[in-house]
Amino acid sequence: MVRTRFAPSPTGFVHIGSLRTALFSFLFARHENGKHVLRIEDTDQNRYVEGAVENLLKVMNNLGVEFDEGYFLQPDGNMMERGEKGPYLQSKRLDKYQAAAKKLVQEQKAYYCFCSSERLEELRKEQAALKRPAMYDKHCKKLTTQEVEQKLLEFSESGKKPVVRFAIPESGATVVNDLVHGEITYEHKVLDDQVILKSDGFPTYHLAVVVDDHEMEITHVIRGDEWLPSTPKHILIYKALGWEPTLYAHLPLILNPDKSKLSKRQGDVAVEDFLSKGYLKEALINFVAFLGWNPKSEKELFSLTELIQDFDLKKINKSGAVFDTNKLDWYNSHYIRQMNLSELTNKLLPYWLKYWEERQIQFDKTALPHEYFERIAEIERERLKKLSEIGERTAYFFVRPNYEPNLLIWKKSDSQKTKEVLNNLIEFFEKLDSASFTKIILEERLKNFISENNYDNGTVLWPLRTSLTGLEKSPGPYEVISLLAFGLGKQEISERIKAAIERL
C-alpha cells in the first residue's frame, strides 16, 4: 500500500514549489490507490507563523489537493486532526525523537556534542581560511565515557543542554537510489556529523523526517531536489535505527527566469496571491503539474482527474523548470473561456466590488439584476487573462468614461466627419423606442442608418464605440449599447455621445 506525505513548515504562505510537491505526492497516492498524509514540520519554533496551517489547508482545499490523514479544516474554520498515525504535528512528537536519539547515543551511533556556537563558528572560519570543506571536526566524538559524564554534569548544573550529533561512519559510501535520478553515490567522508537533536530538545529535520516517515509508514518520499544532498544522511539514520529506508523521488527545482531557485524576491511565489489575482484552480493545477512532469504525449489540457489517471513517477524529468507566467496566463484564459457563464459571473462579482470600492465608484448595484453582469461577463470572457482584470475593463458600464479626442476619430475619417456622424447618431437614438435597444434590432437599425447615409462602417461604428466606452480596445458596439441602455438607461447613450462631441 502506497503512502505518501506532504510535510510543509508552517511559515505563513504556500509557495508554488510546495504546491507542486503536494500535488505530485497527491497525484501519485491517488494513482496508486494509496494514502496521502499531511504532516506539519514545526520543529523550528522561531519560524512558526500563527494561522499558517489553517491557511495551508484553505489553499489546498481550494485547489482540490486532498489528504487522507493529518489536519482538516472544519466548516466552522477550526482544524481537526484525523488519522491513526498521529499526532501529525512534530512539536507533539518530541518524545519519539528523543527516544530515537537516546537509542542512537546508547549504541554509539550518535554522540553528545558540547561545543559552543563560538567554537563552531571559529572552526568554520578556520576551515574557510584554509579552503577546506566546512564540516564539524568530530571533537566531541573523541570524548571518553568519563569525559562525557563529566560534561553532562557540568551542563546540567549550569542549566545548559548538549546537542546530539549523528556519527557518520568514517569510511565507505552510501548509494541513494532515487526514482527520478537513479543511483547516486556519496562518500561518507564528505558527509557531516549533523546535529539531530537540538539543545532545546527539538529534533532537526534530519531526525524528525526519518522517525516520522518510518512511524507513519510512508513508502515514497516525494520532495524537491534541494533535499538530494541530505538523503544519504537520512538513509544512514534509518539503518542506524534498524529501519528500512523509504523510496525517494526528488523533483526538479522550479526556477526564476534567471534560473536560480524560485524565490519571493523575483516575483510572486505565493499560491494565495495567484488565487487572489484571479487565476483559476484548474489553470494553476494544470500549469504546475507540467512543471517537471509531462504525459509524454501532445495533450496539454488536463483536469485533476485526468492527471491522477496519467501520473507516473517515471515521467518526471530531471532538469529544473523556469516558472513562466505566460503559459499560466494561457491556461487561465483557456479555462475562463470554458467556464459556465453563471459560475464565471459569481467568481467575477468580488473583483467588481473590489474595483468599485478602490475607485470609489458609487451606484446601486442591487438595482441591476445578476443577468446584467452575466451579459457583461459574456462579452468580456474572451479577452480576460485573469479575473482581476474585469473591473477596469468594464468600468465604462458603470461610470462615464474619459475621452481621448484622438481616439474618437477613425483612422480613415476626420474630426469634421466624426462630429457630423455623432450628431446624426444622437438623432438616430432619440428616435429609437426603448424596445429597439436589443442587440439584434440595434444591429439591423444601425446597418440601415449606415447605408441610408452612405457612410463606411468604420466611420460610424468606431466613433460610436469609442464615445461609449472610451477604450481603444473594446468589444463591438451593438452589445455594449444594448447593455448600457439596459443598465444606465438609453438617455445615457446620448449623453455620452454629446460629451464626446464636446471633446472633438
Next chain:
RNA sequence: GGCGCUAUCGUCUAAUGGUUAGGACAAGUGGUUUUCAUCCACUAAAUCGGAGUUCGAUUCUCCGUAGCGCUACCA
C-alpha cells in the same frame, strides 16, 4: 573551497544509434473583424564544447564548460 545535480527553440517539453529534431506558450506575418480579443493559416526559432565507441551520435562513454542546489542547534 568541498560534494552533488542538470544541460534540445526565448520558455515548458517530445523523439531517436539513421527523422525535414515534433508539439505548446510567447514572438512575427497574413486572413476574418469598425478596433481589441477569439478563430484559422503561415514564418522564424534548439540538440553547450571537445574527444572516444560506431558504418553512423543530439542520443552511449569520458573530459571540459556553464548553470543551479547543498554545505546551520532552518526546513
